[in-house]
Amino acid sequence: MRKLRINPEPCLGVVKKHWANVQGAIARVKDAIAEGWCDNPTGLFINSCKSGAKGKNTVTGDISAWFEWARRQRIVLAMSGSVVYTPDGEAVELQEMMRRFPVKE
Structure with missing residues (x-):
């Protein structure tokens, strides 16, 4: 998570609560960083975990x-x-x- 500039401390509770969404959230942050539109990877990760949003190439x-x-x-x-x-x-x-x-x- 540190490679993606995600601060793990504020994410712990969200990760525990929304464990099934973590892989998709990481994929979304990777996509956002690669595309250059993510200024706050930690915030995007937390929101993606909560909403269940996934990266573009995430397999269902x-x-x-x-x-x-x-x-x-x-x-x-x-x-x-x-x-x-x-x-x-x-x-x-x-x-x-x-x-x-x-x-x-």
């Missing part, structure tokens, strides 16, 4: 579960943003692949 649980299933089935090899890569090297939109290959347990 549903997408993560689908990707792990598809990888085990050898349907896809990798994912970058909203694109997945098939074993033959083809880049396909994630939503299209999720439509073509729904999860089958």
Whole structure:
């Protein structure tokens, strides 16, 4: 957190209360710093934890579960943003692949 200039002391209570949102909040602060619009990383982190806001490229649980299933089935090899890569090297939109290959347990 120090690399992102987030002061951990005022964040402790928020982190305990909103633990499920911490990863998304960190991603949002990273995005904001990279884009150059964040003057107060600690404040943005606290607000993002409370609101559940996430970074632009944060993967949701549903997408993560689908990707792990598809990888085990050898349907896809990798994912970058909203694109997945098939074993033959083809880049396909994630939503299209999720439509073509729904999860089958």
